[in-house]
Amino acid sequence: MRDIRREIEINAPPKTVWHVLNDFGAYGEWNPFMRSIKGEAQKGGRLSVRIEPPGGKGMTFKPRVLAAEPDQELRWIGRLLLPGLFDGEHTLRIEPIEGQRSRFIQQERFTGILVGLFKSTLDKTEIGFEQMNAALKKRAETAA
DSSP, rough: OOOEEEEESOOOOOHHHHHHHHOGGHHHHHHHHHHEEEEEOOOOBBOEEOOOTTTTTEEEOOOEEEEEEEEEEEEEEEESTTTTSEEEOOOEEEEEEEEEEEEEEEEEEEETGGGGGGGGHHHHEEEEEEEEHHHOOOHHHOOO
16 A cells, blocks of 8 residues: 655635636646546546656546545546556545635555555656646636
């Protein structure tokens, strides 16, 4: 198992941050890590997510949405082939902070028997989280 977690404070209210996160069509304009998402943020639905970790090989996967709470959380689980080989539960969470500000938390828990084989890829993914969080901050603060 491996957990990756990065957070950032954003000078914009949760509603604005959620709007930026939920505008999947604009990801290519601002998001250096998740280059595109297709589908709807609805519990039980499927998304098509394209990630491009810095210095790593891009990939597209089709996770199932576990939670989609407006202004709060989008969470999904993606799997490599079969459950238990390499699973990733990804969470994008927004918490309100005093003064119309937000804390954005991006987290993923990787489990399965193949996790140890992907150390280099997961290290690059961690850098991708940092880059995406910084880009989200800039985009949401500009929109606010």
